[in-house]
Amino acid sequence: MLIDFTLNGKPVTVDAPSDITLLDLLRDHLNMTGAKEGCAVGECGACSVIMDGRLVNSCLVLAPQAGGSEILTIEGIHAPDGGPNDLQDNFITYGAVQCGICIPGMVIAGEALLMKTLEPTRQEIRVALAGNLCRCTGYQQIVDAIEATAVQRKIARG
Numbered sequence: 001m002l003i004d005f006t007l008n009g010k011p012v013t014v015d016a017p018s019d020i021t022l023l024d025l026l027r028d029h030l031n032m033t034g035a036k037e038g039c040a041v042g043e044c045g046a047c048s049v050i051m052d053g054r055l056v057n058s059c060l061v062l063a064p065q066a067g068g069s070e071i072l073t074i075e076g077i078h079a080p081d082g083g084p085n086d087l088q089d090n091f092i093t094y095g096a097v098q099c100g101i102c103i104p105g106m107v108i109a110g111e112a113l114l115m116k117t118l119e120p121t122r123q124e125i126r127v128a129l130a131g132n133l134c135r136c137t138g139y140q141q142i143v144d145a146i147e148a149t150a151v152q153r154k155i156a157r158g
Ligand code: FES
Pocket: 036, 037, 038, 039, 040, 041, 042, 043, 044, 045, 046, 047, 048, 057, 058, 059, 060
């Protein structure tokens, strides 16, 4: 079936089976391999994307459900020059990246939170990351990176 949606700000039409997940649609039919398949059952958050402004596990969304929606993946998160944006820079600065498997989902979850508030408490950041598992960094540095980005964006926006 043909599925039309907006992917990282650009309209796309893709011909794909109707019984695959959004994660497989992105990875196998659109070559967007930033979202990872960790568990495939909605437990790990490695497949996180933002769908119509809401953080979702793309392994739990059927591809046809993407029809007419706006999807933001990790490939759509970058600075204007194509390099890392401020949040991604802070993940590096704060040592929040080790193996990297969880990181696309963590960055997406962080961006979803920062779209809603630039004054999150550390507890709110932890809640925002509750669906994203990391077996490497212990979360502290990831929370630090998101907190620092919120402060910087708030200052930049005056
Ligand atoms: S792969 Fe989707 S939540 Fe784990």
